[in-house]
Every structure is written in C-alpha cells, then in structure tokens.
Amino acid sequence: MAKANKISMEHGAGGEQMQSLIGNTILKNLTKTSAGTVGLDALDDGASITLLKGMDGFSAEKTELIMTTDSHVVKPIFFPGGDIGRVSVCGAINDLSVMGARPLALSCGMIIPEGFDIIDLEKIVRSMNVVLEEVGVPIITGDTKTVEGSALDSIMINIAGIGICDSPVRDSGLSPGDKIIVTGYIADHGVALLTKREGFEFNSDLESDVAPVWKMIEPALSVRTKDNKKAVSAMKDPTRGGIADSLNEMAQKSKVGIRIYEEKIPIREAVVTSCEMLGLDPLEIANEGKVVMGVHPDFADEILKIIRQHPYGKNAAIIGEVNTEKPGKVILESALGSTRYVDVPTGDPIPRVC
Amino acid sequence: MAKANKISMEHGAGGEQMQSLIGNTILKNLTKTSAGTVGLDALDDGASITLLKGMDGFSAEKTELIMTTDSHVVKPIFFPGGDIGRVSVCGAINDLSVMGARPLALSCGMIIPEGFDIIDLEKIVRSMNVVLEEVGVPIITGDTKTVEGSALDSIMINIAGIGICDSPVRDSGLSPGDKIIVTGYIADHGVALLTKREGFEFNSDLESDVAPVWKMIEPALSVRTKDNKKAVSAMKDPTRGGIADSLNEMAQKSKVGIRIYEEKIPIREAVVTSCEMLGLDPLEIANEGKVVMGVHPDFADEILKIIRQHPYGKNAAIIGEVNTEKPGKVILESALGSTRYVDVPTGDPIPRVC
Incomplete structure (x- = not known):
C-alpha cells in the first residue's frame, strides 16, 4: 500500500496512471482553473x-x-x-x-x-x-x-x-464522419532516442522528427465549412503516449469512436523492425513533429493536399475515420480485416524522451 | 581554465556571474527576443x-x-x-x-x-x-x-x-528625486529557510514572508502624477540577491544613483542577530513577499499610506531616494553617517531558497 502513495515512472507516462494523478491529486485540490x-x-x-x-x-x-x-x-x-x-x-x-x-x-x-x-x-x-x-x-x-x-x-x-x-481547436471537437489525418511517419522520435541511448547498431541513421508544426498547420486552419467553422475539428501533437494516447483522448473527450487502418499509417520500415525486436508498439511511441487531426470529410482531401505541400507534412495520410460504434474507443483494423482496441498506454515504453 | 567552462552555483545566484552567463551564453545566441x-x-x-x-x-x-x-x-x-x-x-x-x-x-x-x-x-x-x-x-x-x-x-x-x-512598470523607470519604498521587513525568507535547513536553535519561530503582493500593490498603481503617469516609477520583488541586487539593477537600468539609510530599513532584530552570527548581509538575502519601489516624491507619503493599509505592507518604509551622484551605484549610509557601496551580490549566500 505504501508504494501506491509514491510517485512512479508511470505517473509521468501520459497514460491512465498520469490521468489519475492529475485528477485526484492536482485537479481535485485546485478551485481556480479557468480564465x-x-x-x-x-x-x-x-x-x-x-x-x-x-x-x-x-x-x-x-x-x-x-x-x-x-x-x-x-x-x-x-x-x-x-x-x-x-x-x-x-x-x-x-x-x-x-x-x-x-x-x-x-x-x-x-x-x-x-x-x-x-x-x-x-x-x-x-x-x-x-x-x-x-x-x-x-x-x-x-x-x-x-x-x-x-x-x-x-x-x-x-x-x-x-x-x-479567434476560437481554439479542441480535443473534444470530433464528429462522426470526420476523417483522421496523421501528418507523417510515426514513432521516429522515441525510436531514434532509444537507439542512441542504448547504443544499438541497427537504425543508426534514424533521426528524431522534432520540428515546429505551425507553418504546416496554419494554412489548413483557414479551410472553412459552409457554416464558416474550421474544417479541422480537433488536433493533438502525439508526444508522450504516441498516437495511441492522442486518439484515445480525442475519442473520449469527443464521445465518439475512431477506427484507424494499420496499412494506412505512415511508418518507416526501420521503425517497424526496431519495434518488433524490442517488443514496442509504435502507436505508443512519442513523436515531436507530427499532428493527428480530425477533419470534416468534405475537406479531408483538400487539407491533406495542403499539409503535404509543407516539407514536414509530405508523408501525411488519412488513416481512419470517426464513427458512433464504440464511443470513447479507438479500433485498429489490420490489412486482413482483423481488429483490436488501441488501449491508452499505461506506462512509458521509453521514458525521458520528451 | 576548464572550470570556467562549467556551470557553478554562482551562475544561478542572481548576481554578476549570472548576468554574464545570461548575456554571453543565452542572449548572445538568441535573435528573436521581443514581442x-x-x-x-x-x-x-x-x-x-x-x-x-x-x-x-x-x-x-x-x-x-x-x-x-x-x-x-x-x-x-x-x-x-x-x-x-x-x-x-x-x-x-x-x-x-x-x-x-x-x-x-x-x-x-x-x-x-x-x-x-x-x-x-x-x-x-x-x-x-x-x-x-x-x-x-x-x-x-x-x-x-x-x-x-x-x-x-x-x-x-x-x-x-x-x-x-495599460503600460508596464519598468526597472529602468527611476528618476532623480524619487523616493525608495520597501514594503516590510527584509530577509525573513532566506533566514527562515536557513534556520530550518541547518537546524539552528536560535530564531526557531522566524517564518518566511512568502506572500502574493498584487492586492497590496494594486491600489498604489492608480496614484497618478499631474501628467497622468503612474506615481510608482519602478518596482522589483527582491528575491534571489535580496534588495542589494534589486536596487543595483534599478540604478543601473535607470542610470541613476540610489542612497539608502541603514536605520530606515525595516528588519527584525532576530534577523540582524542571525546575519551577524552567520556572517551574512541581510541586504543580499531573498525575500518572497516584499516589493522595492521607486515613487514620485510628491506621492511618496500617499503611496506609503496605501501600502501600509494592507496586512503585507504594514511595516513598509521609505528607505532612501534616487539621485544623480554615482549613476548605477547604490550607497548605504549608516546611522552615524558613514557610507559604503552596496555591491551586486557575486554569489548566493544561501542557495536553493527560491
């Protein structure tokens, strides 16, 4: 029981234990939290x-x-x-x-x-x-x-x-039908740091994706729907906890389901290999120059094109869509049609990367 | 020579070495520093x-x-x-x-x-x-x-x-003739922490002054001169480096001299005693609930009265004035009329207090 009252590395991993710490220890004790x-x-x-x-x-x-x-x-x-x-x-x-x-x-x-x-x-x-x-x-x-x-x-x-x-883009902004875009190869940052830290021989030329995304995002924000809302409905940068954490957070806060397709997710072959060797799930690994966004379906192709025009977004892809199936849940569908839930990461597979 | 290229505790002490580190290592390498x-x-x-x-x-x-x-x-x-x-x-x-x-x-x-x-x-x-x-x-x-x-x-x-x-109060705002106010007893924070940390028997009931000063300062900011400028010309909170550091910074940035009078500085007897025993200069010790301000001479008494109405400011005092004698220098005059320069602290007399 004593251990439960002490901070562990999982408390900082961007997953469930961290949410619990923030909710029960921080938020619960603060009464002034909004401006x-x-x-x-x-x-x-x-x-x-x-x-x-x-x-x-x-x-x-x-x-x-x-x-x-x-x-x-x-x-x-x-x-x-x-x-x-x-x-x-x-x-x-x-x-x-x-x-x-x-x-x-x-x-x-x-x-x-x-x-x-x-x-x-x-x-x-x-x-x-x-x-x-x-x-x-x-x-x-x-x-x-x-x-x-x-x-x-x-x-x-x-x-x-x-x-x-003029108005903030919220995590909670997804609507059923929205497409999910990821702006490039996932998990480069975490795997590059791990490779360097542990001195692995493989992947020695893999680099972190760390980059500022503003100039890539800015033109996409001016795409408006007929009722003059932003066509970008929700956005996150998938750092700690990777896209698994970001997508779950968006699904939960928006009270919608998300389905993503494994073969559509941009990922380097070298990253796949490393993750398999090390038993890591690339969906849970930190990125530092990527964005996961929900976009209105009528404007998904237009926004994808805009993102791809920027060097940081040239490998962007539509990886899935928002639905009403299992609100709050993210489902990964493989190339062969099998499915699994993408869970909220409970621990940090590679700590101290961001 | 090797040692000079390493960070030392003095680099964080709020004095000259820190200014040099900030100037030569940080500011020199940043080109975008203003909004x-x-x-x-x-x-x-x-x-x-x-x-x-x-x-x-x-x-x-x-x-x-x-x-x-x-x-x-x-x-x-x-x-x-x-x-x-x-x-x-x-x-x-x-x-x-x-x-x-x-x-x-x-x-x-x-x-x-x-x-x-x-x-x-x-x-x-x-x-x-x-x-x-x-x-x-x-x-x-x-x-x-x-x-x-x-x-x-x-x-x-x-x-x-x-x-x-509407417009910021700057460190550089002092003018010759301005009065210097300190809003209460100095050095309580640093001495209280040192007493606790080292387990000294004396001063065991001395407490840190840590407090938010906004409500004390707010009414003083609405006092205006005839040309509708704030009567408060410059302000600092004397944390690391104490009032010695704050006054020197204000004098240097404002290109004026400051003379303060030892017997006018509010300080607890217990703090004087501790500082004498430990060889510390109370002017160099951190405060966490005090303000040092320059005020237009015509409004000094009015502002002193306003500050003293707040519980945190009840021991406020006018401790000196701004002159043109030695621009950039702070002079301390003792009760007997002898004077000395108040130097910029070069090291932290009590590290890790704020």
Whole structure:
C-alpha cells in the first residue's frame, strides 16, 4: 500500500496512471482553473484566456489567448536529429499550434546542475534559436536556476507559450464522419532516442522528427465549412503516449469512436523492425513533429493536399475515420480485416524522451 | 581554465556571474527576443506582448500583456511560513505585480522524482490553491514529468504567468528625486529557510514572508502624477540577491544613483542577530513577499499610506531616494553617517531558497 502513495515512472507516462494523478491529486485540490473557454480541467494541450472589454485598457469586444507549458528532461540531451533545446521550443510551439493558435511569445525556465558544460548550454540555446527564427516566435522572458550536481543529473528546460486565435481547436471537437489525418511517419522520435541511448547498431541513421508544426498547420486552419467553422475539428501533437494516447483522448473527450487502418499509417520500415525486436508498439511511441487531426470529410482531401505541400507534412495520410460504434474507443483494423482496441498506454515504453 | 567552462552555483545566484552567463551564453545566441515593449534583453521581471489590431480577430487598437516565468528548487520544500507550492505561485504573481500587471492566468510545470510522496504533492497543490483563491488567479494549464529518483533529489516547479496592464512598470523607470519604498521587513525568507535547513536553535519561530503582493500593490498603481503617469516609477520583488541586487539593477537600468539609510530599513532584530552570527548581509538575502519601489516624491507619503493599509505592507518604509551622484551605484549610509557601496551580490549566500 505504501508504494501506491509514491510517485512512479508511470505517473509521468501520459497514460491512465498520469490521468489519475492529475485528477485526484492536482485537479481535485485546485478551485481556480479557468480564465476562458478552455481551462485546466479540459486537460487539452493548452488553455485559453479570454480578454474582455473593459479589462485594464483593453477595448476589443473579446479575444482568445492560448497558454501552454511543458518541461523537458530528455536523455540524452543531444540525439540524432535534435537536442533538448530544439525539442523544448518545438513542444510549446506545437502545443499552441494544435490548439489552432498562432504562437506569439515563449518563456524559458532552465534548471542547470553545477558542473554542466557551458559549451553545451550554448549549443542548446543556438538550437532553440534556429526554431525561433524558422517560426518567427521570440523567447521574451526567462529564468535560470542552478543546483548542486548531486541534486540533478542533467539540464531541465521548461517552455511556456502564448498564442492567439479567434476560437481554439479542441480535443473534444470530433464528429462522426470526420476523417483522421496523421501528418507523417510515426514513432521516429522515441525510436531514434532509444537507439542512441542504448547504443544499438541497427537504425543508426534514424533521426528524431522534432520540428515546429505551425507553418504546416496554419494554412489548413483557414479551410472553412459552409457554416464558416474550421474544417479541422480537433488536433493533438502525439508526444508522450504516441498516437495511441492522442486518439484515445480525442475519442473520449469527443464521445465518439475512431477506427484507424494499420496499412494506412505512415511508418518507416526501420521503425517497424526496431519495434518488433524490442517488443514496442509504435502507436505508443512519442513523436515531436507530427499532428493527428480530425477533419470534416468534405475537406479531408483538400487539407491533406495542403499539409503535404509543407516539407514536414509530405508523408501525411488519412488513416481512419470517426464513427458512433464504440464511443470513447479507438479500433485498429489490420490489412486482413482483423481488429483490436488501441488501449491508452499505461506506462512509458521509453521514458525521458520528451 | 576548464572550470570556467562549467556551470557553478554562482551562475544561478542572481548576481554578476549570472548576468554574464545570461548575456554571453543565452542572449548572445538568441535573435528573436521581443514581442512588445519589454523584451528578453531588458532582463526585467517579465516581458510584454503587444496585441495589435488585425491580429487574428483582435480588434482593439493595442494592449499589453505581461509574461513571466520562474522555476523553483527550494530546499527544504516545507519550511516555516510556507512551502515550494506557495513560493512558486507567489513568485509568478509577484513578478507580474512588479511589472504593474494584473495577474490573469498561470501555468504549472512540475518535475517529480520517482518515490516522491503523493501526500506531499497534495499538500503542495493545496498550498498553491490558497494563494490562487486569495488573489483570484487560476492555474489554467499544466505539465507533469516524472524522472528516476537517481536523477533528481526533489520536486521542481515552474510557474509561468500572464498579466495585463495599460503600460508596464519598468526597472529602468527611476528618476532623480524619487523616493525608495520597501514594503516590510527584509530577509525573513532566506533566514527562515536557513534556520530550518541547518537546524539552528536560535530564531526557531522566524517564518518566511512568502506572500502574493498584487492586492497590496494594486491600489498604489492608480496614484497618478499631474501628467497622468503612474506615481510608482519602478518596482522589483527582491528575491534571489535580496534588495542589494534589486536596487543595483534599478540604478543601473535607470542610470541613476540610489542612497539608502541603514536605520530606515525595516528588519527584525532576530534577523540582524542571525546575519551577524552567520556572517551574512541581510541586504543580499531573498525575500518572497516584499516589493522595492521607486515613487514620485510628491506621492511618496500617499503611496506609503496605501501600502501600509494592507496586512503585507504594514511595516513598509521609505528607505532612501534616487539621485544623480554615482549613476548605477547604490550607497548605504549608516546611522552615524558613514557610507559604503552596496555591491551586486557575486554569489548566493544561501542557495536553493527560491
């Protein structure tokens, strides 16, 4: 029983145990959790702040800001295709993007152990800057703390972000009939980090997909249905817990079923092989430059075409659709027609990757 | 020479070495650092985001948001007068407050070691909630990461915050003639933590001053000069580095001199005694519920009266004034008329207190 009262690695894995911790220990004890349409209890990728007329010199009728935060404890901090700097800045930009918000500004909080190499710190900051330049978003405020080397084994970075939108894209926005799009090869990030960390010989040229998705997503957000709603109905970036976690969360919050087709999911042969060898489910493995989205069926082809025009989206595919079969459940259909539930991951198959 | 390329505890102490690290390693490598009037290079307590007409459905002419971030690695996590939850939420609220911004919303990123007691986590969250209720500010988005117990010795919390104001109060706003107010007893937080951490017998009833300052500051912000400027010209919350660091930063950024009078500085007898025994300068020790402000001389008494009406400000005092003597320097005058420079702290006299 004592063990149940202690934090375990599963509590941070983005699955059921984490949801329970957040619900029973955090949400239960907080009474002020909302400043707009989307609050903490929505457990979305970020939350919104509604600015109303009359607020301290604010004279518009109403506008929505989106706020997000993410801490990064990646191991190793430098990996094929990126580093903790790139992944932390992309994390915030991507969380804003999947809420449908244009990133406006980021904050950066770093906790650094004594003895950490300043050259490495500089590499990390430069790597952040590449992404900031690409997307056109600034880091406007920061904080740096140092701790004894015995207290912390490596640098930890928190990035919070602010974005603006007319109305946020919610996890709960799926409707029956919507198509599900994934914007490229899944599981590259987690498998690339594992390969590097464990020093495996195979897949030595596999790289993380870590990238900022805003420029890829932005044009898709202007596609509107006849009643002037966004044709993109729901979005998530499938980081911890992979697309298994993202799709389940969307299905549960939207109270719909999702069916995806195995042979339509973009995945590298090398990733399939590694996952088979290591007993991992690629659906549960973290991505850092991908989006899973629901789109109105009449506009699915148009949006797919838009996404594919961007280099980060060139392997995008429609992988399934939303239905009313089993509300809250995700079903995977194989090429031969057999089906299985895609469960919410209960533990982290590869911890400390994002 | 090798040592110079490694992070040391002084790099996180809020003094000169930290400024050098931030300037040479962080700022130098970032090219996108501003989204409004106050950017990262101002190294203020937060930064501003200017929302302009035409931005994604935003129709006001212009408004300023303030963003801030702070990571907390306090040791011990429970201490007399507070805990890491209270100190982290107050930290963000206070950073917004000293920018003159009404706190709108906070984000919370927690990194928790495996084996951490969930009962303690719950206590921390409840303690956050007390402050949120007092000030009326929500935590709207969060992130929870767990790491192996061998990688991290205790919980770390990052809080980012968003506020709104008509125009920010800057560190650089002091003018010659302005009076300097400190809102109560200095150094209680740092000395209380040290006493608890080291198990000293003396001062066992000394408590941290950790508190949210917004409600105390808010009415002072509406005092206006004849040309309708805020009578409060500059503000800081003297956390790491104490009032020595805050006053030096304000003097340097405002290009003015500051003279403070030792006998006017509110300080508990017990804190003076402890500091003498331990060889610490109370001016360099962290506070977590205090504000140091510059105010227009014609309104200093009025603002002092307003501050003293709030329980957190009842021991506020005018401790000095701004002059043109030695721009960028802070001079301390003793009761007997002898003077010394108040230097920027070079190291952290008591690390891991905020």
